Amino acid sequence: MNNTDKQYSGYNAIFTKKDKNKTVLIPWFTDFLSPLIPALAKVAGYNFVNCPKTSKHSADIGLKYGHNEVCYPATLVLGDLIAEIETGRYSLDNLAVAITQTGGQCRATNYLSFIKTGLKNAGYGNIPVISVSVGDVHQNNQPGFKLPIIKMLPLISGAFMFGDSLNQIYSSAVVRAKDKEQPEKLFDKYMSRAVECIEHNRHRKLLSLLKEAVDDFNKIEIIAGKEFPKIGLIGEIFVKYNNYGQANITRWLREQGYEVVVPPMLHFFTQSFVNQKVNTRNGLKKLSLLSKLMLPFFQKLFDKIISRYDAVMRQSKFYKHHKSVFEIAEYAGELIDLSNQFGEGWLIAGDIANFSKEGINRVVCVQPFGCIANHVVAKGIERRIKQHYPDMNLLFLDIDGGMAEVNLQNRLKFLIN
Ligand code: SF4
Numbered sequence: 001m002n003n004t005d006k007q008y009s010g011y012n013a014i015f016t017k018k019d020k021n022k023t024v025l026i027p028w029f030t031d032f033l034s035p036l037i038p039a040l041a042k043v044a045g046y047n048f049v050n051c052p053k054t055s056k057h058s059a060d061i062g063l064k065y066g067h068n069e070v071c072y073p074a075t076l077v078l079g080d081l082i083a084e085i086e087t088g089r090y091s092l093d094n095l096a097v098a099i100t101q102t103g104g105q106c107r108a109t110n111y112l113s114f115i116k117t118g119l120k121n122a123g124y125g126n127i128p129v130i131s132v133s134v135g136d137v138h139q140n141n142q143p144g145f146k147l148p149i150i151k152m153l154p155l156i157s158g159a160f161m162f163g164d165s166l167n168q169i170y171s172s173a174v175v176r177a178k179d180k181e182q183p184e185k186l187f188d189k190y191m192s193r194a195v196e197c198i199e200h201n202r203h204r205k206l207l208s209l210l211k212e213a214v215d216d217f218n219k220i221e222i223i224a225g226k227e228f229p230k231i232g233l234i235g236e237i238f239v240k241y242n243n244y245g246q247a248n249i250t251r252w253l254r255e256q257g258y259e260v261v262v263p264p265m266l267h268f269f270t271q272s273f274v275n276q277k278v279n280t281r282n283g284l285k286k287l288s289l290l291s292k293l294m295l296p297f298f299q300k301l302f303d304k305i306i307s308r309y310d311a312v313m314r315q316s317k318f319y320k321h322h323k324s325v326f327e328i329a330e331y332a333g334e335l336i337d338l339s340n341q342f343g344e345g346w347l348i349a350g351d352i353a354n355f356s357k358e359g360i361n362r363v364v365c366v367q368p369f370g371c372i373a374n375h376v377v378a379k380g381i382e383r384r385i386k387q388h389y390p391d392m393n394l395l396f397l398d399i400d401g402g403m404a405e406v407n408l409q410n411r412l413k414f415l416i417n
Helices: 034-044 056-065 072-086 107-121 149-176 181-199 203-218 237-241 249-255 265-281 289-313 325-333 347-357 372-377 379-388 405-416
Strands: 023-026 047-050 095-100 129-132 230-235 259-261 362-368 393-399
Touching (some): 023 034, 072 095, 107 129, 149 181, 149 259, 230 237, 230 249, 237 265, 249 259, 265 289, 347 379, 362 372
Parallel strands (some): 095 129, 230 362
């Protein structure tokens, strides 16, 4: 029988209630959030384990078992998972894998089926795949997995705020520090302590922990009398925040004496406050009465949490005020219609405008191979950005597994010179 005669038999492994104690592998995402995810999952009653940091091996394995025309982050995510399964460290009968799902009008919605196909190709079609999502789980049958999102909201938002805040002080400190190892050590120390807080469900403690981190980072001896120009880094969420995914350009820019500024991760997740309003106004969505009542409540809750973290961060000598997602949306609205919500959507336009208003006029936008969504909302509006912000220097970098780091660095040299 040749392949065309075979009938598609679907993916039969589902995460049932009996699977609750299984080890759940998750792909590595980013240094300032990934370590906190297993701790959050532990509070929800699950045993999540991070794959090691993404590497060339992940890209090779992802290409081997996944279709080579998918977007680059999908290849890396699949490769991370299969490479870790192949180490033989886990009992296959006691294993599941999970990925976060935001859905949307791009391939992000198809990651689940892509991972299932990849696992089957590699001979692991009996491993259940979980969709970790705030809303619907994209028709994934997973009766054994439920995230008590409302109950955990203060802890989850605290974890995001802590990660974003620590990353911001670290990014500013590491380029200025006389002893580069000092900020590295402090970053690791406070990430591990945050893991302990989260595991014990102590979201308030995260705030006092951040205060301690701010005090310790303030003591770092910095190089005096030298300018450290800022470069904005924006683009697709995975390649922007994942060191291997972005071909280590953040590290390289820091070595050249530049402070790399990234927008807070929280914006990606809170943009839905804006999107809900826009989609309702445009007649694309009808909110239920409950959603209409709950939305302002959640918005207020987030504002309160953000302002508490901001008050602590103001004590840092590396402080940088983060604008609310609504202000970013307002800036974006001058450049692009806010119904552009595929990929990073209008956030890219808003972030570029925001950087310009903050005097950061060099911005790198990283785009993965195969990501049509972000090409449209980023490179597609380049001319308009130039009209509004003539001083802005934009560099769009397409990134894929075959790209040599040195080629990217050569292009970055044009931007910084
Ligand atoms: S935004 Fe681009 S890279 Fe990310 S999942 Fe969508 S298509 Fe892929």
